[in-house]
Amino acid sequence: MKLQLFKTLPVALAGLLIGSAAMAQEAPATTFRTWSIGVNAGVLTPLSPLxxxxxxxxxxxNFGYGLYIKKQFTPYFSLRLDGVRGKLKGDNTEAFESGRVNSSPVSAFDTQLEYSGSLSAVVNMFNINMFKKENALQLYTSVGAGLAGYKPTITTSAGTSLYxxxxxxxxxxxxVGVGAKFKISDAVNFDLGWTINFVDGDNLDGYYRGSNDKYNYAYAGLEFALGSGKQLAFHNPVAATYDEALAAKNTANALKSDLDAQKAENAKLRSEMADILKDTDGDGVADKLDKCPGTPAGTVVDGSGCPLATPEKVVTKVIVTEEDRKVxxxxxxxxxxxxxxxxxxxxxxxxxxxxxxxxxxxxFSLKLAGxxxxxxxxxxxxxxxxxxxxxxxxYLVSQGANASRIEAIGYGESQPIATNKTAAGRQQNRRVEFTLY
Structure with a gap:
């Protein structure tokens, strides 16, 4: 099982590289730094405070040092491949805290930690300020699995060293670890961390007592974000979404103001048109041009709105010439x-x-189509x-034309003769057509 895990670590790293390449094909408009490397140094201690x-x-x-490579998938989640080396030491020169004296036949040990390689899932716990797009402080926790290689040396009570x-x-x-990261710039972070390593064995200190050994690594180091743009780990999508919603609200308010202004202009236009075309007696002549207001319904009037004597109906043949059409x-x-x-x-x-x-x-009779x-x-x-x-x-009636021979119809936008997608086309569509018959 241990050998299989050791063999799968390179495969896991290759999976990270492939996953990153796939995500790059669907990269958003905003560029983020998602790959980073880190170096650190600190203290190795062969026990667990837990x-x-x-x-x-x-x-x-004792002194320990390490390095890592990390891939950030979201602002909250990443995978990190760590390597640590150093020494672990201990002896029985002092009594236990309970006062009990260690009667072990082994008086001291000195273990060289040749390597410690592990792949961990790292979760950013929260952003310090949820309404700030980027924070300078990030708290995180991690858990993973890996393989440690070490060589213990023990000293017996008689002073004999055994290798x-x-x-x-x-x-x-x-x-299992926790840490705090401080952003110095878009490319550099200061990293403080503490990891407790639970060993699947009881030979880290060279002395078998029937319980698994443990060691912890407290460290400080620098992390270098690769690429260009902002760091995804410090990006706060909550604040970004809030800003987008605020911008959308401002745009909606601006559109509402424009709509209210257009409604006011339309109301003004309707009022003006109603005043211009008002025809109280219904004789076809607007009040402003009607010289004989109040004529009875059905009365034939002239262009000034005054009654005409009913003419004898004469059927005549109407001939429209090219000259008439030109006019x-x-x-x-x-x-x-x-x-x-x-x-x-x-x-x-x-x-x-x-x-x-x-x-x-x-x-002639005339049909007007707006x-x-x-x-x-x-x-x-x-x-x-x-x-x-x-x-x-x-207007034609005011110039003496017979109102009863003029028909006025509105068709709105339903019969365009050109495209409405250009200013020239819309100009052609705004028209009044005259048809003589």
Whole structure:
């Protein structure tokens, strides 16, 4: 089992490299540093402060050193491959804390820790400030498995030194640790850690007593983040999500302000159009142009709104010439309204006057069809197209044309003649068509 674990450590590291390459293909827009290496040094002690039997009454602290490589998968989780070397020492020169004197036939030991290799899962416990995108302090805990190789030397009570020989003893170890990391820059961290290593054997100190040995490693070191960008380990997704939600809220408020302004402008436009086209007596002539207000319903009126004598019905053949069509085409070409309104601009009067002359002199009938582009709501566009057609009718009637021979219809945005995706196309779609018959 131990040999199999030792063989699987390189495979696990290869898996990390492959997983990193796969994640790089789906890298987000923000670049993060996910690989790092670390070096450290500290104190190795052959006991555990968590309790258990100690084979020697005086366990000494000795120098140890190590290095590691780490892959950060999320802001909270990483895998870390550690290697540690150093010495472990202890003797029975002192009594146990209970006062009991160690009667062991072994008086001291000196173990050379040739290597200690382990793969651990590291969990960042929490961010100090949840509303800060990056924190300078990170607390973490770790647990893993690995293999330790060591050579113990013992000294008997008689002063004889016994060696384990040239063969290095290999045992499974379970490292459990905690630590604190301080970010110095985007590339460098100061690392403080403490790891307790539980050994699957009772020969670390060369003395068998029937209980597994333990040793702990307290260290300080530097970690170097590889690549470019910020460190993923110090990135706080909670704060980033909060900022995104705040930005979305501000955008929504801005859009609401624009919508309220547009509603106010539409209300103003409806009020102006209602005032311009108001026809109290329903004779087809707006109140502003009606010289005979209050005519009875059904009364035939002239362009000024005054009653006409009912003419004798005469059926005549209407012939529309090319010259007549040219007059209408010029009127369509030169017809302009104020922006978003049904008010005819004065430059259009001359060509409309010629159309009014045709209606009067040749007894033509005229159909006016108003159209708009797709800017604004369907209801507003329908109303605006109808109002513009009625505005042209009102003007022609004011010039003497017979209101009963003019039909004004609004089609809104439903019959475009060009694309609404360009300014030029939308300009063509904003029109009033004239049809003589």
């Amino acid at each position: 309790g258990g039997k100690n084979d020697f009454s005086n366990n000494k602290s 384990a020989g040239d063969k290095t003893i290999q045992e499974l170890i379970i490292p 209408v085409a010029d009127a369509i070409k030169n017809l302009e309204f104020d922006l978003g309104k049904a008010t005819i601009r004065s430059k259009s009067y001359a060509s409309l006057n010629r159309v009014a002359g045709l209606l009067i002199n040749k007894n 159209h708009t582009d797709n800017t604004g709501s369907d209801a507003l566009n329908m109303r605006l197209s109808k109002d513009r057609a009625e505005s042209v009718k009102a």
